Amino acid sequence: MRVVLSAYDSRGGVEPLVGLAVELRELGAEVRVCAPPDEEFGKRLAGVGVEMVPTGRSVRRLVTGRTSPTPGGVPKRAAELVAAFHDNVMAAGEGCDVLVATGLVPAVAGVRSAAEKLGVRYVYASYQPVSLPSPHHRPMPRPGRPLAADVTDNRALWDQDARDAQAVFGEAVNTHRVSIGLPPVDNVRDHVFTNRPWLASDPVLAPWRQPSDLEVVQTGAWLVPDERPLPAGLSAFLDAGTPPVYVGFGSVPMGDPEDIARVTVEAVRAQGRRVIVSHGWAGLAPVGGQDGCFVVGEANHQALFGRTAAVVHHGGAGTTTTATWSGAPQVVVPQGGDQPYFAARVAELGIGTAHDGPAPTVESLSAALRTALAPETRVRATAVAGAIRTDGAAVAARLLLDGGN
Incomplete structure (x- = not known):
């Protein structure tokens, strides 16, 4: 056939x-x-x-x-x-x-x-x-x-x-x-x-x-199970400390890449967490001190998300499904299209939170991260992951x- x-x-x-x-x-x-x-x-x-x-x-x-x-x-x-x-x-x-x-x-x-x-x-x-x-x-x-x-x-x-x-x-x-x-x-x-x-x-x-x-x-x-290994540098970063928060917005333009990267990195660090920033098509580009921050391009999300403390993303169908399947708590910052729907579903299922609006500030993203990083959110995310077909x-x-x- x-x-x-x-x-x-x-x-x-x-x-x-x-x-x-x-x-x-x-x-x-x-x-x-x-x-x-x-x-x-x-x-x-x-x-x-x-x-x-x-x-x-x-x-x-x-x-x-x-x-x-x-x-x-x-x-x-x-x-x-x-x-x-x-x-x-x-x-x-x-x-x-x-x-x-x-x-x-x-x-x-x-x-x-x-x-x-x-x-x-x-x-x-x-x-x-x-x-x-x-x-x-x-x-x-x-x-x-x-x-x-x-x-x-x-x-x-x-x-x-x-x-x-x-x-x-x-x-x-x-x-x-x-x-x-x-x-x-x-x-x-x-x-x-x-x-x-x-x-x-x-x-x-x-x-x-x-x-x-x-x-x-x-x-x-x-x-489809993705068997691709993570880049050596990323694996070493993951092994070197506590689980970080992943930040990536896929193919979605997010305004000034440096400003968005600054906001997200500051918000994650305010929670005492290390951070992985994905360039994506949005072109996120952290500047300044890089301690506890790793920048990555293309990577196997299935292998990566399961090793994170939380995933901050735009709410596309693919990223949301992979994050849910991996059991990672999520913060969804929807920009348009189907993304508000997936943000709402993440919140309804108790596996993360929907950010209010498309333009995060350090304060708003910090508040969302506190919910996502709460122990009960991790418990719920793990339970839902087990139900994903x-x-x-x-x-x-x-x-x-x-x-x-």
Whole structure:
């Protein structure tokens, strides 16, 4: 069986495809992954022996502002994504049996069109429940389309979300569909999601709530054991003292990197703790005295988080899942998207705290850290870690190979 997986996303959105690809190969399937051309994605997939087809522009350059905005803005970038993912998936998917898509709507729309042209199964997967229409939560705002503050009915907000998605992406998607001989669609969002989307999130950390109009298939998070060793210098730092606090914000821009690093380091040191600062795409750069502070780039979070006193992060699906799985207490500083949802879940589960607002100060972060570092939070985090499912990727792989949706 041949399977093509695709994502236009940051590292946290590509990593689950690594887990699914590994499980599919274990079951004898041939797998390719269409993902952004960022070097780290290619290295990660090559490390597990999976072929990557670079597709679209660099996500890192887009997120960090190194790619100048195009004159057409979002619609033009959407049109580029639709075409890039359609064309690359068509080439990579020749003779395949199923296409799996996740990530930004225009990229997914390109994959859906490729599935129609190839006449093969198509599965859409989300890593968090809040991106899927439900009466139990509000949608996340679309680019340039804030939610109406005076509307409290979630169904009405999701109806507006469908109209917003059509307004933002409809022209790009339909122009491309017509150009390749497919009919236009009047609801891009529901077209790419389908009425039976998969939810690749842990049912303890991020459950799907019923009743719902969608037939959601929750597989569990797509995890893969990461066997990569930690850098020698980082291992030595961990061995040299008490467990430190990890600070990292992944691919999320955080304003002035030096100021954010100063605030976080001061807040951690105020608790009498050593600190590990991850550069990330945010480019955190501590300055001044470095005693008790270690700066790290790419590292195996599974191996690292379990050796920390707490993890301070932005609340992306991937980082939150890994931190929860590792049993590390968390401080989540959400910036947008699905991050406020995961921050709230961490607080609700009692495995950490949600920072109030996206811009921490030494005082606000110190207060959040006191909660996260409390003994009872560690006890709760350890208990929840034991309930996290580790078979989500295996469940999804078997569903794909068995032909189930």
